[in-house]
Amino acid sequence: MKWSLPKHYNRRIARAIAEFDLIDDGDRILVGFSGGKDSAFLVYSLAVLQEHLSLDFDLRVLTVDLGFDEEADYTKLEQFCNKLEVEYEVKETEIARSVRQANQPCAKCSYFRKGVMTNYCQDNDFNKIAFGHHYDDAVETFLMSILYSGQIKTFRPNTYLSESEVNVIRPLVYLREKEIVTAQNIMEYEAVESPCPYDGDTKREEIKELIQSFADKKQVFYNLVAAMREGNEIELWPEELSREELKDEVNNLWQ
Numbered sequence: 390m391k392w393s394l395p396k397h398y399n400r401r402i403a404r405a406i407a408e409f410d411l412i413d414d415g416d417r418i419l420v421g422f423s424g425g426k427d428s429a430f431l432v433y434s435l436a437v438l439q440e441h442l443s444l445d446f447d448l449r450v451l452t453v454d455l456g457f458d459e460e461a462d463y464t465k466l467e468q469f470c471n472k473l474e475v476e477y478e479v480k481e482t483e484i485a486r487s488v489r490q491a492n493q494p495c496a497k498c499s500y501f502r503k504g505v506m507t508n509y510c511q512d513n514d515f516n517k518i519a520f521g522h523h524y525d526d527a528v529e530t531f532l533m534s535i536l537y538s539g540q541i542k543t544f545r546p547n548t549y550l551s552e553s554e555v556n557v558i559r560p561l562v563y564l565r566e567k568e569i570v571t572a573q574n575i576m577e578y579e580a581v582e583s584p585c586p587y588d589g590d591t592k593r594e595e596i597k598e599l600i601q602s603f604a605d606k607k608q609v610f611y612n613l614v615a616a617m618r619e620g621n622e623i624e625l626w627p628e629e630l631s632r633e634e635l636k637d638e639v640n641n642l643w644q
């Protein structure tokens with residue numbers, strides 16, 4: 390294969406693979422490809438690494454056709470995979486119809502999409518699903534979760550789904566989004582537009598702008614990275630008491 394990855398990208402992806410134990414010998418990995426820049430780079434880098442790593446693993450690329458566009462054409466995606474010599478398949482679904490009336494269409498769509506992929510894994514003997522989430526996605530999700538849901542959490546680079554016995558892996562977690570944008574020249578692929586009418590998650594955009602607004606945005610980004618690590622110092626308020634417990638505690642004060 391004539392394709393290659395610059396050293397810098399190799400190092401970051403290899404770091405994620407080694408640190409989070411993302412790929413093992415004998416793995417069969419199903420790669421989620423939307424046609425966007427992130428998953429295109431994921432397909433590209435896994436195809437290149439398959440040639441160069443000492444690990445022996447299989448790859449197949451899957452696009453879940455969400456059903457938003459009846460005229461959807463996947464030729465460009467297929468040609469990209471052919472060029473990289475990886476198998477490519479499109480799975481048609483009617484997810485669009487089920488999420489149109491939903492309160493949170495994006496969350497529901499992503500849930501159904503993952504369901505389609507795990508079913509595909511079970512039917513075709515794949516043990517891992519790879520997604521193209523990157524460093525900025527992880528930090529933005531962490532901050533969104535605190536600000537909009539009151540929970541301190543983000544997605545993990547490697548998550549075992551016990552019900553379907555599949556691991557979801559995210560090999561690009563150490564790459565910044567701007568590095569992936571630059572990588573479009575390396576892989577000779579132009580991202581296709583998403584057919585989704587809800588594209589452009591406004592909450593995520595808000596968070597992106599917030600991080601960008603700090604004078605020392607790089608330091609702020611890496612402080613958030615530090616905060617989302619287990620083992621980092623945590624000093625939180627005690628758990629909230631139930632209404633009854635609190636009432637008793639307050640009453641005791643007056644006796």
Ligand SMILES: Nc1ncnc2c1ncn2[C@@H]1O[C@H](COP(=O)(O)OP(=O)(O)OP(=O)(O)O)[C@@H](O)[C@H]1O
Pocket residue numbers: 420421422423424425426427428429431451452453454455502519520521522
């Ligand atoms: N229709 C789809 N079919 C298969 N996999 C998908 C699809 N949509 C998204 N994915 C996978 O889920 C990941 C996260 O999805 P999300 O919608 O957040 O994409 P994104 O950050 O816009 O990435 P991309 O640039 O690849 O579209 C993608 O990187 C890709 O691996």
